[in-house]
Amino acid sequence: MQQPHLEVRSKQLIDVDGLRFKDLNGNGELDPYEDWRLTPAERAADLVARMDLDELVGMMLINTRFTGFIAPEGAETSHDGALDERTIEAGTSIFATRKVFGTTETIERLKLRHFILRDPVSATQLATWNNAMNEVAESTRLGIPTLAASNSRNENGEPIFGMNDAVGAFSTFPATLGIAAAILGDLAVGGDASLASEFAAVVRQEWLAAGIRKGYLYMADVVTDPRWQRIYGTFGEDPALIADIIGRLVAGLQGERLDGTSVATTIKHFPGGGARENGFDPHYAEGKWNCYPTPGSFEAYHLPPFRAATATSSFMPYYSAPSIAKSVVQAVDGVEIPYEEVGFAFNRYVLHDLLRGQLGFTGYVNSDSGITDNMCWGVEDLSIPERFAKTINAGTDLVADTNNVADLRAAVDHGWITRARLEEACSRLLIEMFALGLFDEHTYVDAAAADGLIAASPGWELAAATHRKSVVALKNSGGTLPLPAGTTVYVEVFHRSPERAELKTTQARAAASEHAGLRLVERPEDADAVVLFADPQSGNYFSSTPGLLELTLCEDKQLTSTGGETYAETTLLGADRFRGLARDARARGQKVVLSVNLAMPWILDDVEPLADALVAGFSTFFDAQFDVLTGASAPHGRLPITLPASEAVIAVDEQGRCASPNDVPGFAKQQYMPEGSTYAYRDADGNDYVLGHGLTW
Incomplete structure (x- = not known):
């Protein structure tokens, strides 16, 4: 075996048979655990x-x-x-x-x-x-x-x-x-x-x-x-x-x-x-x-x-x-x-x-x-x-x-x-x-x-490519995407935290303004397309919610706890404004492009109908998403999870039994659903948001 390079800072090196070893217990002898020629088990x-x-x-x-x-x-x-x-x-x-x-x-x-x-x-x-x-x-x-x-x-x-204890010091996917x-x-x-x-x-x-x-x-x-x-x-x-x-x-x-x-x-x-x-x-x-x-x-x-x-x-x-x-x-x-x-x-x-x-x-x-x-x-x-x-x-x-x-x-x-x-x-x-x-x-x-x-790691380039490849195009009514060159866009990000919403909006607008195919405007009414990012959050990692974890995009939604008490839940601060911006833009004849961060399989039954185009990201960088929205990158990703059709398909009865089985993945739940009930969400264009769904153009 080849002599390894050995460094010690308080103990000594010893020479045996013309080779060097660490004297880790300081006894001046080569003990088996100090002998790099032996197997790890020995x-x-x-x-x-x-x-x-x-x-x-x-x-x-x-x-x-x-x-x-x-x-x-x-x-x-x-x-x-x-x-x-x-x-x-x-x-x-x-x-x-x-x-x-x-x-x-x-x-x-x-x-x-x-x-x-x-x-x-x-x-x-x-x-x-x-x-x-x-x-x-x-x-x-x-x-x-x-x-x-x-x-x-x-x-x-x-x-x-x-x-996620640390983000950004290493190549970031x-x-x-x-x-x-x-x-x-x-x-x-x-x-x-x-x-x-x-x-x-x-x-x-x-x-x-x-x-x-x-x-x-x-x-x-x-x-x-x-x-x-x-x-x-x-x-x-x-x-x-x-x-x-x-x-x-x-x-x-x-x-x-x-x-x-x-x-x-x-x-x-x-x-x-x-x-x-x-x-x-x-x-x-x-x-x-x-x-x-x-x-x-x-x-x-x-x-x-x-x-x-x-x-x-x-x-x-x-x-x-x-x-x-x-x-x-x-x-x-x-x-x-x-x-x-x-x-x-x-x-x-x-x-x-x-x-x-x-x-x-x-x-x-x-x-x-x-x-x-x-x-x-x-x-x-x-x-x-x-x-x-x-x-x-x-x-x-x-x-x-x-x-x-x-x-x-x-x-x-x-x-x-x-x-x-x-x-x-x-x-x-x-x-x-x-x-x-x-x-x-x-x-x-x-x-x-x-x-x-x-x-100097090649990881940065691979990560950037993976961000672009991760974007899933869920819906594209009337060929809304890709956005034509020169499109004026209004951009805003919604989150449960107002501080994070502000920070992420700044980041998203910077990404849009740096994109050669887009022109950023300050007012939604001045845009050709209103681009809204939803980054919902639900529950707390270390404590239970009073009732079931909420999967809709909501603000101050009145819910009932497991003990029968009423409480309010917010997954997206400004959820009503989010929907209002989309409705108003549609009424003005503007295109509405929505992006939802799928940290969980959100229920989108009252959000998707507001969008001309809907994409999904997974903590995906904004610049990568704009590349897909403008056609600089072709949409590539496919859904890794099935999105539920509604709250009804995951409803829980008084005995704690869910309408769809808890131990079966979304792609297989349909065979266990009650007759007449469909587990996966189907959008206005007939797309089923099931495992593997993703559009291309």
């Missing part, structure tokens, strides 16, 4: 045998870790401002229920080595931060390095904790639904899903430059309930398409096998979070259940993308628990699923028997955040040490967003978790770290070069 086996209980416990927790670069003014930092050394009191978020200690103390005393990176900082700052953490880790007893995982950073969207829309367009013209492979290649290249070696990438969940707020982070509702995309992403990010050029993936949320109960999400108690009321839905619709991803380094199970009362018997490969009504991270059948036994997965299981404190569905009555024992013995190897070493150690001290199980979990975790080269030549990266490498 090195991991040696290291876990040397680790004490506290080191094993610390290795099995992953916690959010902030950089020092955006710490509040006057906050304690170290390593020239890279490391955040603050102590943060408990209760700062639904995950941070424990006191958070400074970075150095967390590495040295708590012995954590896995961290979740959320800060929106530059690539050079990320690399500097990673280097500083590893410098601290190198100085500890065994010199075990750190590994930071990040949620996606290469898709456009509004920053949301745990979903449309939302994942937009990537799926572009790929469906490729398939429609005889192509394939190679865009997913190209996307993975640039993400890998950019993240390597910044020293990010682990990604919570991507959601393999199949959309089956239209009210689920996390739809925008998925690749839509087609299990076969998602399986193709996810398989390509795992291969593209990791390579044929994990090595020093890989970004290791964590695919989420096994065994599929899309089977919501009327849209409620398990970040809160109202959404704790996964429901499977339709025979065969688990295997036919939810499992295929995860089957395609078994080469991933790790899987993340969802918070939700399977409901017996709200499901029928489901089976996988002829084996019936024995429902245990506990969250999937506590569910031994799902993690051990199904994932490892039937699907053949050999990596590690990384829980979702906060399962031992808040989102502990089905085990709420257990003590926190008992919850640790339940999830780890079920098959979880890494417990997320906690630094609670005390309660995990208590579970060990009570005899509820054996040392053998700790060593098994830590071996799986360490195999990944050894394979990635974190103990050897890839502990540190060239931070100074990172920003330049990102700026």
